[in-house]
Amino acid sequence: MGDQGQKGVQFLEEAQKKLKNTQGFLSSIFGGGSRIDEAIDLYVRAANSFKMAKKWAEAGNAFIEAAQLHLKQNNKHDAGNFKTIELYQDMGRFTTAAKHHISIAEIYESELVDFEKTVLHYQTAADYYQGEESKVSANRCLLKVAQFSALKADFQKSAEIYEQVAGTCIESPLLKYSAKEHYFRAALCHMCVDVLNAENAVKKYQDSFPHFTESRECKFLQTLINKIEENDAEGFTQAIQDYDSISPLDSWFTNLLLRIKQNIESEPDLK
Template sequence: MDNSGKEKEAIQLMAEADKKITKSGSFLGGMFGGGQNHKVEEACEMYCRAANMFKMAKNWSAAGKAFCKAARLHMQLQNKHDSATSFIDAGNAFKKVDPQEAINCLNAAIDIYTDMGRFTIAAKHHITIAEVYESELVDIEKSIAHFEQAADYYKGEESNSSANKCLLKVAAYSAQLEQYPKAIEIYEQVGSNTMDNPLLKYSAKEYFFKASLCHFIVDELNAKLAVEKYEEMFPAFSDSRECKLLKKLLDAHEEQNSEAFTEAVKEFDSISRLDQWQTTMLLRIKKTIQGDEGDLR
């Protein structure tokens, strides 16, 4: 479908809105013009209409800029909620063409939401920013920072399940960046929080398994002690396939037997598929066995 007509219409609307703003901002209009706010409101509406037309024409950059203009006018009119919504709309448009500009718009919306005490919605948009850093800009450190901020806001609002989801992302990335103590602390914390919940306790073994792998990379003895601690804390962990695998790996590591290590991993993987993160951690552990090439095949 040809939407070039929509784009021309949008450009015209933008020009008309700009004129209204110029008139409303004149000195005499500012001093004596009772209709100043009305003109700003009209311009605001026109920018939003133009933005939506740009969206139809798939001109995402122009749509983002138009939504930004509307957002700033809403703020001028003290319509904080509308301003934040327009910044979010701008961010969603920019996400398709300019990830950094999308982040700038989302941050502007977050500032408004936190000022209004809307921390749950601010957290949601911190996650969006984290995901842009994660997939578009590939800046894992910044992604971690936004997941942490989201978790912090969720905790403050007693949304513990949402906070845990964010923290688990932080833990996974921290381990990838070799920040093992941070990852261990989160996996232990989330594991402890979930093991007493009848609906979530099945996940606790996974978190204790991941914490154990992080311990193992740092120090074999630490891993041994950690496994014992988790068994004591959560008796169901002892009977899990994850715990049995860890014990086999610890024995293989102690004997410096890379073949036994690989065999134990293959046996586990044939029943419960290991994910990419677990495979990466297991390879790091295996590389600490003398003379090992670090292959899990």
């Protein structure tokens, strides 16, 4: 393994010993926190040793352990900094870098609820996968970018990504039927901005993918567009309930649909 690799292993073992010593009741009162800080330092030293030994996976895992401990200590900004894995890009290990950026994104998504950082790291992971021509993995990350971009009200970016992924799915016999889901989400993003944008988008999707025309998603979108044009918030809500009773909508959809409904209710009634 080499000297640096052996040092990395030793630092890991020392870090784990420090953590075991923080688990007792007395330790939690007398110095438990300082031992956790020492364990974090040891994990970082282990990661740096593994980097020098070109043990990329071990280095990444050690950084992740340090970051997780920082999260427990509520040092949230430090947690993000420890998990910046730029060294993989320098070494051409794009797939490894992508996986670690996904790990970072998942922490920001679930632990820190920071959508901006979540989007940043999923986008970086997607870029790395694209560098390796890993389209399926890149698309998986891009869909996460689209999901959280919409929740940040960046509807244009979200719609463009869903359309891009749908376009790649259409080219694949195995994936083409998943395109309707992506077009569905893209149209709702357009609808959050302007009903005319949504109407034009749906027509474009029908031209690109004729199977979309007869789908429940497309018919639902057309119903929603009609209700918006009629300024019928009650009918809009009923259409959602009817659709949801057969095809349950997750929180992402309900978040966007609520926003669209609020837009209808804020419009003056011209009837």
